Amino acid sequence: MRIISVAAELFALKGYGIVTNKDVARAAGISTGALYYYFSSKLEMYVEVFWSLQARVDERIDSAMTGVDTLDGRLRAILEVAHSLNAEDPSIARFQGTARVDRIRHPELLEAIPNPPGEGARVMERLIADGVKTGEVTLERRQQVRAVVRTIFVGLIDSQSDDLERHRQAIDGLIALLDHKLLVPARKARA
Amino acid sequence: MRIISVAAELFALKGYGIVTNKDVARAAGISTGALYYYFSSKLEMYVEVFWSLQARVDERIDSAMTGVDTLDGRLRAILEVAHSLNAEDPSIARFQGTARVDRIRHPELLEAIPNPPGEGARVMERLIADGVKTGEVTLERRQQVRAVVRTIFVGLIDSQSDDLERHRQAIDGLIALLDHKLLVPARKARA
Amino acid sequence: MRIISVAAELFALKGYGIVTNKDVARAAGISTGALYYYFSSKLEMYVEVFWSLQARVDERIDSAMTGVDTLDGRLRAILEVAHSLNAEDPSIARFQGTARVDRIRHPELLEAIPNPPGEGARVMERLIADGVKTGEVTLERRQQVRAVVRTIFVGLIDSQSDDLERHRQAIDGLIALLDHKLLVPARKARA
Amino acid sequence: MRIISVAAELFALKGYGIVTNKDVARAAGISTGALYYYFSSKLEMYVEVFWSLQARVDERIDSAMTGVDTLDGRLRAILEVAHSLNAEDPSIARFQGTARVDRIRHPELLEAIPNPPGEGARVMERLIADGVKTGEVTLERRQQVRAVVRTIFVGLIDSQSDDLERHRQAIDGLIALLDHKLLVPARKARA
C-alpha cells in the first residue's frame, strides 16, 4: 500500500517518535483522519511497516543461504544480499537500524514487536549451528562468532546504509577480511 | 556537574527526543525552571553532555594509541579501551550510539554538533595514514579499511554495549578475527 | 424499523453523546453511510427514536387511565403500566431517563424535542384537574401533588428501571405508601 | 480551589463527557495546559470534584440525623437538608444527578468512583435497620421501604433540583404524604 511505503521511508529517516501522523498523511496525500481508516493507531501502522519490510529481508536472506553450506560462504552471501537490498531500497536497512533503537526507546513497540524479531534470530542460530557441523566454529568460540557476526551486521546497517558507495567498500573490505587480505603484516615496525 | 551526569544517563537510555526536562530535573533533584539557570535550552544541555562524554573517550583513545605504532596493534588497543570504558561506565557507549541516531533525527542537533564529531575522524585518519606507512594498508584498500573499522566500532557500540559479557565476547572474537583464528576452514569444503 | 429499535437500545444504554453512528450502523448491520439514507443526521435519528418510544408509552398510559376516575386509582394504574412496560422492554424506561438528561446536555436536542415532551404534560394536567374535581386534591396542594407525582415517576425511571425485581418492590412500596401501610408509627415515639 | 468549583458547576450542568478541558479552563481563567498542573487528567479532576461535593453532603446529612431516632423523623430531616443544600448551592444536587448517569456512561468513572459512593449506602442501611428497631419497618417491607426511599430521593434530585420553588413544593408534598395529608379520599366517585 502507498501509505505503508511512504511511512516506511519516513520512519526509516526519522524514527517512530518524531514522525507525526501529519507527516505520513501529507506524504501519502491524505488527511490524518484517513490514516485511522487503515490502521487503528500510529503504533499499528508502525508494526505493519515493520513486518512488511522484514518479510522482504527474510525472503532474500533465506534464498541466499540455500545451496551454500559453509558458514564462510553464507556470510559472503548474506553480505551480498545486504548490499543489493540496500541498492534496491535504502530505506529497508535504514528502517532496521532505527527500529532497533525505537524498540528500546518506546516500550509499546517492544511489546508489539517481540524481541528478537523476524528471521534474524533463527538465521543466526542456523549459521552458528551449521558452522559447528562443518568444523568452522569450535565449541569454545561459538559465542564469539555470534557476537562478531552481530557486530558486523549491525555496524553495516547503522554506519554504512546511508551511502551506497561506502556500503560497497565496507562489504568488499569485510570479504577481504574473511580472506585475510584486508591487512598486510607490518614491515618491521620502526625499522 | 551532577546535572550533566544524570542527563547523560537518561539521554543514553532514551534519547534526546524522549527524555523531558522534567525527567532530568527530577533525577537531578531540582525543578525544571532551575535547569534554565544552567543551560539556555534543552538543546544546549544535550550538547554539553555530548562534549563532556566525548572528551573522556578521546582522552582514553589517545593514550591507548601512544607507544603503539602498527595499525594492527592500535586496533587491538582501541578495542580494549572500548571494553574498559564500557565496563567503567556503560552510559558512555550507549550515549554515543543514541547520539549518532539523534543527530540524524533532530536537525538542530546536527547543526549544534558538526559531523563527524570530536576526535573520531582525526583518529581514523591517523590510523589509516600510519597503516599505509607501515605497509599494512595498501593504497587501493584504504577506503575499505576505513569502512570496515567504522563498521566494527559502530557495531560494537550499537549491538553490544548493553551487556558487558557479550561485549567482551565480541572484543575477543574480533581479536581472534585479526589473528585469523575466529573461523577454521570447513572440513567439507576440503573434501 | 430495525435501525430505530437497535438505536433505541444503544441510546438508552449510553446516551446520545456516547453512541456513535458507527455503533448504530454496526448493530443494525449496515454502514454508517447508509444511515444517512434513512436519517438526515444523527440528531434526526435520535428524535425519531424518541417519538417512537414515546408513542408506545403514551398509548399505554392513555388506555390505563380510561375507566378509572379517581386520582388515587389512576396513580395505581399508571404505576402498574410503568412496571409492565419495564418488564416488556426495559430500554423504554431507560431511554426516557437518559433522554431527560440528554435534552439538557445537548441543546440541539432540546430544540428538536420541545420540553415537556409528549403526553407527559397533558396527562399530568388531566390527573391534577380531575383530582381537584373528585376532591382528592385541594386547591392549595395542587402544586405539591404535581411535584410529588413527578418526583416519584422520575425516581422510578432513574433509579429502578435497570432491575426488574427492584422495580416491582418500588411499585409495591409506593402502593403501600398510598395505602398508608408502608410505615408503621414508631413504638418509641409513643412511649 | 477555584478550578474545582467552576468544574463542579460545569459538570453539574453538562456532564463529564460534554464538558471539555477548554470549557473548564476558560471558566477558571487559565489555559488548558494549566489544568494538568493541578490534575493528572480530566478524570482525576472529575473525581476530585465528586468527593469535594460528596463531603459537603455527607456532613450535612450526618448532622441532620443525629438526635432524631425514628425513620419518619429522619426522612423529614433529610428532606429538609436536601432543600437547604439545594438552596445554598444548586450545583450540588445537579452534580449528583449527572454523576449517577455519568458513572454508567463512562466506565472509567465507575472504576474511579466505586459504587455506591460516599455515605449514601451507609445512610440508607442505617435508616432501614433503625426503622426495623423502632418497629416502623416490618421485616417483609424492608426492601419496599428501601426502594421507595431511593426512588424519592433520586426523583427529587433528578426532577426538581433545577427550580428551587418547585423543589420546595416537592418537599412539602412529600412531608404531607408522610402525614397522610397529601391526598384526600375521593368523594363518592361518579356519584
Next chain:
DNA sequence: CATGAATGAGTCTTCATTCAT
C-alpha cells in the same frame, strides 16, 4: 539560585458527515 505556576503550540485520536460509485 531556585521554584511553582502557567502558557501555547503540537501530538494522537475520534467522529459526524460527505460523496463517488
Next chain:
DNA sequence: TATGAATGAAGACTCATTCAT
C-alpha cells in the same frame, strides 16, 4: 439503496519554555 473511503474539526494530553517571586 448502500458502501467504502475520506475529511476536518474538535478533544485530551504533553512539554519546552517563561517569569514573578
